[in-house]
Amino acid sequence: MVNFMLPLRGAQSIFTIVVLGLTAYVSNWWANYWRDMSPTEINFLLxxxxxxxxxxxxxxxxxxxxxxxxANNRYALLAADATTMTFWFAGFIALAVFLSSRVCFGNVCNIAKASVAFGAFNWLLFAASTAWAGLYTFRARRPAPKTVEPPMMQNA
Known part of the structure; x- marks a missing residue:
């Protein structure tokens, strides 16, 4: 049986590295241009x-x-997936709202918008893996063992 989670994890890793590079560029540009720390929305996506x-x-x-x-606990795997999915959702939404309220122009603005798009796609990938982990976790439950009643004894 083919484990389809490995290609999904590979895609997640590739898009994560892309977002890492894009947001690192925007953060570096902000620090050099404004001589100040980059916004928290950029830092959170980083x-x-x-x-x-x-x-x-x-x-x-x-x-x-x-x-x-x-370390291979179903619930820990589900928690890691769900936490990461939640972080990506909060990160790309926060940066999208930040960019919509600013006058944005130039190459660095396009790169920041691209990091929002890649972040949204990464959120979708993590949402798919979280859904699959949730199905695996809650469908693979084993029923509780039945209690065996002791045999009836006759008291004399």
Whole structure:
């Protein structure tokens, strides 16, 4: 059986690296042009990229069954996927709102808008993997073991 989670994790990693590069460029430009720290929306999307690289490594190793049994917990995998998905949603929405309220022009503006688009696509990828992890987690439950009643004994 083909494990389709590995190509999905690969796509997530590629788009994460793209967003990391784009937001790092925007952050560096902002720091050099304005001589000030870049906006928190840019920094948060940068954080999302670094966090995603860490979680994608963990989730990819889990998909390849390379983790010890204690680290390969269904609920931990679901929590990592859901947390990363939530971060991406908050990150690309925050940057999109920030860019919509500013006068935006030039190459750096286009790069920031591209990072929003790639962030949105990465959110969709993580939403798909979270949905699959949720189905796996809650459908793969084992029923509770039935209690065995002790045999009836006759008291004499």
């Amino acid at each position: 954080f999302c990229s670094v966090f995603s690289l860490i979680t994608t490594t963990y989730l990819g190793l889990a998909a390849m069954n390379k983790l010890p049994a204690i």
